[in-house]
Amino acid sequence: xxxTSPVHPIxxxxxxxxxxxxxxxxxxxxxxxxxxxxxxRAQELPKIGEAFYNYEIRTLxxxxxxxxxxxxxxxxxxxxxxxxxxxxxxxxxxxxxETIARTLSEILERPGYTEIKVAAETPYEKGKAEFITIxxxxxxxxxxxxxxxxxxxxxxxSPLNLSGLYWxxxxxxxxxxxxxxxxxxxxxxxxxxxxxxxxxxxDGDWCGGHLGVEEYYDSLLAGTPIQVRIPKDPRxxxxxxxxxxxxxxxxxxxxxxxxxxxxxxxxxxESSGAEAVTIIVMNPRNGEILAMTSTPRFNxxxxxxxxxxxxxxxxxRAISQVYEPGSVFKVLTMAGGLDSGAVTPEATFLDVGSYxxxxxxxxxxxxxxxxxxxxxxxxxHSINTCLAWVANQMGPTRFYQYLxxxxxxxxxxxxxxxxAFYPMRRPGDTDWHEVDLGTNAFGQGISVTPIQMIxxxxxxxxxxxxxxxxxxxxxxxxxxxxxxxxxxxxxPIKPETARTLSExxxxxxxxxxxxxxxxxxxxxxxxxxxSIPTEQGYTSPLTNASFVGWGPVDxxxxxxxxxxxxxxxxxxxxxxxxxVFHDVVEEAVTILRIPPDEVRQQMKEP
Numbered sequence: 001x002x003x004t005s006p007v008h009p010i011x012x013x014x015x016x017x018x019x020x021x022x023x024x025x026x027x028x029x030x031x032x033x034x035x036x037x038x039x040x041r042a043q044e045l046p047k048i049g050e051a052f053y054n055y056e057i058r059t060l061x062x063x064x065x066x067x068x069x070x071x072x073x074x075x076x077x078x079x080x081x082x083x084x085x086x087x088x089x090x091x092x093x094x095x096x097x098e099t100i101a102r103t104l105s106e107i108l109e110r111p112g113y114t115e116i117k118v119a120a121e122t123p124y125e126k127g128k129a130e131f132i133t134i135x136x137x138x139x140x141x142x143x144x145x146x147x148x149x150x151x152x153x154x155x156x157x158s159p160l161n162l163s164g165l166y167w168x169x170x171x172x173x174x175x176x177x178x179x180x181x182x183x184x185x186x187x188x189x190x191x192x193x194x195x196x197x198x199x200x201x202x203d204g205d206w207c208g209g210h211l212g213v214e215e216y217y218d219s220l221l222a223g224t225p226i227q228v229r230i231p232k233d234p235r236x237x238x239x240x241x242x243x244x245x246x247x248x249x250x251x252x253x254x255x256x257x258x259x260x261x262x263x264x265x266x267x268x269x270e271s272s273g274a275e276a277v278t279i280i281v282m283n284p285r286n287g288e289i290l291a292m293t294s295t296p297r298f299n300x301x302x303x304x305x306x307x308x309x310x311x312x313x314x315x316x317r318a319i320s321q322v323y324e325p326g327s328v329f330k331v332l333t334m335a336g337g338l339d340s341g342a343v344t345p346e347a348t349f350l351d352v353g354s355y356x357x358x359x360x361x362x363x364x365x366x367x368x369x370x371x372x373x374x375x376x377x378x379x380x381h382s383i384n385t386c387l388a389w390v391a392n393q394m395g396p397t398r399f400y401q402y403l404x405x406x407x408x409x410x411x412x413x414x415x416x417x418x419x420a421f422y423p424m425r426r427p428g429d430t431d432w433h434e435v436d437l438g439t440n441a442f443g444q445g446i447s448v449t450p451i452q453m454i455x456x457x458x459x460x461x462x463x464x465x466x467x468x469x470x471x472x473x474x475x476x477x478x479x480x481x482x483x484x485x486x487x488x489x490x491x492p493i494k495p496e497t498a499r500t501l502s503e504x505x506x507x508x509x510x511x512x513x514x515x516x517x518x519x520x521x522x523x524x525x526x527x528x529x530x531s532i533p534t535e536q537g538y539t540s541p542l543t544n545a546s547f548v549g550w551g552p553v554d555x556x557x558x559x560x561x562x563x564x565x566x567x568x569x570x571x572x573x574x575x576x577x578x579x580v581f582h583d584v585v586e587e588a589v590t591i592l593r594i595p596p597d598e599v600r601q602q603m604k605e606p
Contacts, residue, residue, distance in 0.1 A: 062223030063171050065246035067185065067213060069255035070473055076185055076214070076300075078171035082143050084108075085133040088124035090164030097121045099161045107145050108135055120164075137172055137191070175300040181258050183316040184251070184292055184471060186212025186417060187300040187309075211315050213249065213471060215417035220475065221246045248476040252288035257281060260587040261291040264580060269295050272576045273568030274545075278317045278450050279580070280561045281588060284458035284550060286486035287467035289414075290558065290592070292318050312418045319414060322422040322447040323563070326530025327382045327573075328546045329443030331457050331505070333391055334379060336402030339497040342393040345375050345504055355385035358434025362388050365529065380508035382527060384442040391441035396427045399437060405492035406456035407466065412489075414451055414469045422447035443530060444538075453548065454561035455489075460502060461524070461550040461559050463495040506553045516549055516578035518585045520596030525549025525581060527573035532566070542566040545573035547581045552597055560584050 067076035084104070091097050101117035111119075111134065119132050146167075153160045173188040188209050209218035223246030265277040278294040294317040298306050308314065313321040337343040353369035354361045364370070364384045370377070378386035391399045403409070409424030424446060425432040439445040451469055459466040468487040475482055505524035509517055516525050528546035531538040545567055550559035562577050562584070570576050588594070595603070 061225045062243040063245040065221040065248040067249045073255040079174040081172040082138040082167045083136045084167045087164045094163035096161045096163045178299045179297040182297045186214035187303045250474040252473045257591045258291040262293045268580045274564040276565045278563040284461040284559045287469045318450045319419045326443040326528035328528030330387045333441045337390040339493040349386045357438030360435040376504045387441045388438035461556040464493040464498040516581045522553045523551035529573045543571040545577040547577035
């Protein structure tokens with residue numbers, strides 16, 4: 001009996017179907033192999049893989065823009081320096097590490113022979129250790145010495161075995177005049193190259209421009225970086241795309257006047273024993289800063305040697321340090337009094353040595369008594385009680401409205417990094433008291449920066465118009481020079497008030513035969529001797545001595561502000577600050593080519 005079961009037709013069909021499917025898969029696999037071997041695009045895959053491992057996307061940074069004075073003198077630029085390194089595979093193959101170390105150590109100040117040799121003998125490891133930087137920021141003259149040494153060896157027939165040694169140029173920030181205008185410029189942390197910004201930020205260090213114009217205009221100066229794909233091995237880098245440089249700046253500063261003002265500030269500090277001296281020279285008609293300095297200054301090419309350079313208020317006291325200005329503030333009080341009609345130039349004040357405001361008796365310096373004085377006499381003798389009376393005649397509302405109009409209590413907006421300000425107390429504030437009306441009137445109990453004061457008082461020199469102070473005159477972008485237009489901030493007083501007050505202050509200087517006067521020029525000005533507050537009140541014997549002045553009175557072309565901190569030779573601004581003003585003006589009228597009054601008047605005649 002046959003027990004074998006018959007094969008079902010459906011099972012046979014499935015068997016053949018599976019066989020056909022596997023055969024088709026085999027054919028498709030074979031066809032794909034052939035396609036990959038013949039397809040042009042597929043042949044690019046190895047190159048793509050090589051590119052992935054041997055190339056990188058790198059950000060290239062433009063050369064930083066230059067900074068010039070108003071006449072085109074270079075104040076900040078770039079100099080070519082070099083990075084020196086070794087390709088480890090070449091060094092190991094040629095066994096050149098010892099020669100490289102000996103040659104470089106004879107030329108470079110650092111690193112030394114041992115350090116260079118150890119670096120050059122670093123084991124080569126593809127993708128990880130291929131190229132080692134030996135030194136960076138190497139001056140061009142050192143490279144010239146290296147090239148000369150190589151050439152001399154060749155000429156002698158014994159060429160040096162320097163296989164694997166490479167050097168490549170890159171720009172470095174450079175300040176050709178070292179500390180000139182350093183308080184204005186700030187500096188670039190050039191030891192942290194732009195391509196190492198991530199490292200710089202990680203270390204909590206400064207990146208790019210720091211302080212001054214370099215920081216305020218950092219983005220403009222730095223330009224726009226681009227990203228490119230380049231070989232990881234520097235030896236394979238052929239040509240890099242051209243990147244437009246950052247914008248260059250033309251400052252309002254006059255280099256010759258800046259140098260003269262810095263020299264005068266240094267001399268004044270030494271002769272007076274002051275802790276610091278700050279001087280600003282500005283054109284009151286357009287707000288241009290012609291010179292600005294504060295002591296000390298710094299060699300910007302070696303900024304790392306000054307550990308206190310990041311003490312922001314001390315770097316540029318003209319914009320970053322607040323202080324109680326004392327009697328120079330009386331110019332603003334008198335301006336408000338005259339403009340509001342609270343007083344006239346002929347108004348008389350009987351000084352008996354004290355004046356009561358808010359139940360507090362206020363006194364003159366050293367308790368002097370001046371008797372009957374008109375408003376010019378009040379300014380000439382700098383009578384505290386008289387100016388407190390003027391403020392009282394105005395009343396708190398009008399008095400503080402004028403101070404606000406003059407910009408007291410807020411920043412001027414000058415285009416230099418880290419401008420400071422101190423809020424002004426006003427009636428209604430919890431820390432304002434009635435007596436503040438009197439003390440604020442003569443510059444006590446109120447804090448300002450020198451740039452605030454010169455800007456506010458410049459309105460008196462400019463027919464009542466207060467121009468915004470600025471340090472950049474123009475910028476150059478893509479070969480085009482764009483001028484910065486002067487900006488009117490406000491007009492706190494009427495033109496006639498400004499001219500009247502200028503005449504009063506000019507007469508005051510003549511009446512007292514001030515050492516601020518300069519032969520041939522009619523000048524207006526005011527001294528300020530301010531007590532320095534302590535935790536126990538105004539008990540310190542030290543003072544802040546200030547002077548503000550402008551001229552020529554009939555056509556003001558400059559205004560000067562001087563602040564001398566804690567002078568030891570004399571506490572009196574009339575003794576130590578007024579002569580400094582005289583010295584600055586003598587330089588200014590020569591450098592700015594301002595003829596004496598008599599000559600100018602003759603030039604105006606038909």
